[in-house]
Amino acid sequence: MLSSSPSSRNARPGAARSLDWVSGRTDLTGAALRRSLDDATVGWLRALWADAARLLPGGRGDDGGPDGHRGVSLVGVGGTGRGDRAPGSDLDLVVVFDAEATCAPPAEMLEALWYTIWDSGIPLGHSVRNIDEFIALAGDDLSTATSLFSLRHLAGDQAVTRRLEERAAWQRDTLGGLWLRRLVERTDARHRNVGDVAHELEPDLKEGRGGLRDVHTLGWMQALGVELPNEVDLLIEAGSEVLWSVRAELHRVTGRPGNVLVLQEQVAVAERLGYNTPEELARGSPSPPGRCRG
DSSP states (O other): OOOOOHHTTTTTTTHHHHHHHHHTTTOOOOHHHHHHHHHHHHHHHHHHHHHHHGGGGOOOOOSTTTSSSSTTEEEEEHHHTTTOTTSOEEEEEEEOOOOTOOOOOOHHHHHHHHHHHHHHHHEEEEEEHHHHHHHHHHOHHHHHHGGGGEEEEEEEEHHHHHHHHHHHHHHHHHHHHHHHHHHHHHHHHTTTSSSTTTTSSBBBBEEEEEEHHHHHHHHHHHHEEEEEEHHHHHHHHHHHHHHHHHHHHHHHHSOOOOOOOOOHHHHHHHTTTTTSSSSHHHSSSOOOSOOHHH
């Protein structure tokens, strides 16, 4: 196994401890937890990038400025891009480079970044792509295409991220109709195999009908030009808050990632969110996460 340098593997331990501290704060729930966790995550990733970027040819800085390495950036997609990664969820990261301006980042730089994250124990989904590769893959793969909808610059050369965003916007305008049809087909196929979040005894908060996957899908459809009434937008926002909060507490109660709110965890999750019973949680939710049982 290849290993990164000791200095990179131990980069900014205070930032990593801050992330653990936020995840363990039981006084934070819901939107407050989400914002604090995202702030700590982004701060940690930027610290890791600043150290790893020293291994780029001529790289000393973080922003691609006069003292930094131009042509390479770190972006978040999925929950990491939206800023709503749950405590036990993967980090979804892509190192992007502009093949017209620079070569692919060297292996030692990537190892310094990825291995430090792996050492932390946080699940990691990662890839390295140049802009042309990213766009070409999105043209053939719907999951890659929708990942670009939540693209967020985290560190490195902002000009690279802007060029990727511009290319992605053009691609959405060109292929949006096709992607919309594929989204509807994919959602219909998933719905045939899952239960309704609002009526299942043990609801799947992410993949079930009315779950977070549907919330994200509606957002992607809006990005493709589908207009929803304002009252529907408000219901989606409220339901999304409830679903995220319940899933986050499920992760923290069990100490592991998971999407199904099983019976034996429902009392603890409800109490963490300030409800006396699972039934109170269900009744008090703008969009019930499930028909819980005590």
